[in-house]
Amino acid sequence: MPTKPLDRLMFVQGGQCFFCKQPLPKAEASVEHLFASSNGGSNNDENCVACCKSVNALFGSMSLKEKFQVVLNQKGQFKCPNGTGSVKISIPSKVPPTNTPQAPPKTPAIAKTKDDKLAFVVANLKQRGNSKPRTLKTLTSTVGSLYPQGVSKAELASLLQQLQLTGKVIVKENKVTYVL
Ligand SMILES: [Zn+2]
Structure with missing residues (x-):
């Protein structure tokens, strides 16, 4: 027969917390x-x-x-404020970040300056290996698709122009070849 009050109470309660009914390690237990x-x-x-x-x-x-009042406010789902229960107190604050995916990490790192943008496009084209766009039309839409947030026609045209000016892309009769 346990003699310490805590041991007796733990035994009577089947090793569970009186309030939240979670398994109660002795180190976490106290007498209320x-x-x-x-x-x-x-x-x-x-x-x-x-x-x-x-x-x-x-x-x-x-x-x-x-x-x-505290117990009744829990409406039968009592959770001690220690986070060892099945529902952790910290969850509500952790949920919002995953619920609101932030666009920046998923979108490619769109460079700010023109040169960076060009480098970004060139790098992407390089990655495509042999499946690069073969016509000016598909190249244009490919480059446009690198900007999921949208890119102005003028900007797109300027990028394509720079690709040609820098000799990275050669357009002949609508056929595109690459010098990357
Ligand atoms: Zn508890």
């Missing part, structure tokens, strides 16, 4: 006086429960009425 000892609550087992330290700390010297 339902009727706070600071208010004259007794040390008898009928006034004590074993529970997560975190909820014990939360309850502090709340009145029994306030504790009831």
Whole structure:
């Protein structure tokens, strides 16, 4: 027969926290006086429960009425505020970042200056190996597709012009060849 109050309470509660019903490691367990000892609550087992330290700390010297309120507010899904339960308190703050995927990481690193843009396009064309666009029309749409956020016609034309001016792309009778 366990003699320490905590051991007795843990045994009676089947090793679970009185409030959240999660398995309660002894290191995380503490004795909560339902009727706070600071208010004259007794040390008898009928006034004590074993529970997560975190909820014990939360309850502090709340009145029994306030504790009831806290418990009832949980609507039967009591989770001690320690994150060891099946639902972690930290989840709500972690969810938003995954729910709101930020566009920048997925879009290619679109360069700011004209030279960088050109280098970006050239690098992309290089990656295509033998499956580079063969006509000016497909090259134009390929380059345009590198800018999922849209690119102006003028900008696109300027890029294609630069590709030709720098000799990276040679356009002859609408056929495109590459010198990358
Ligand atoms: Zn608990």
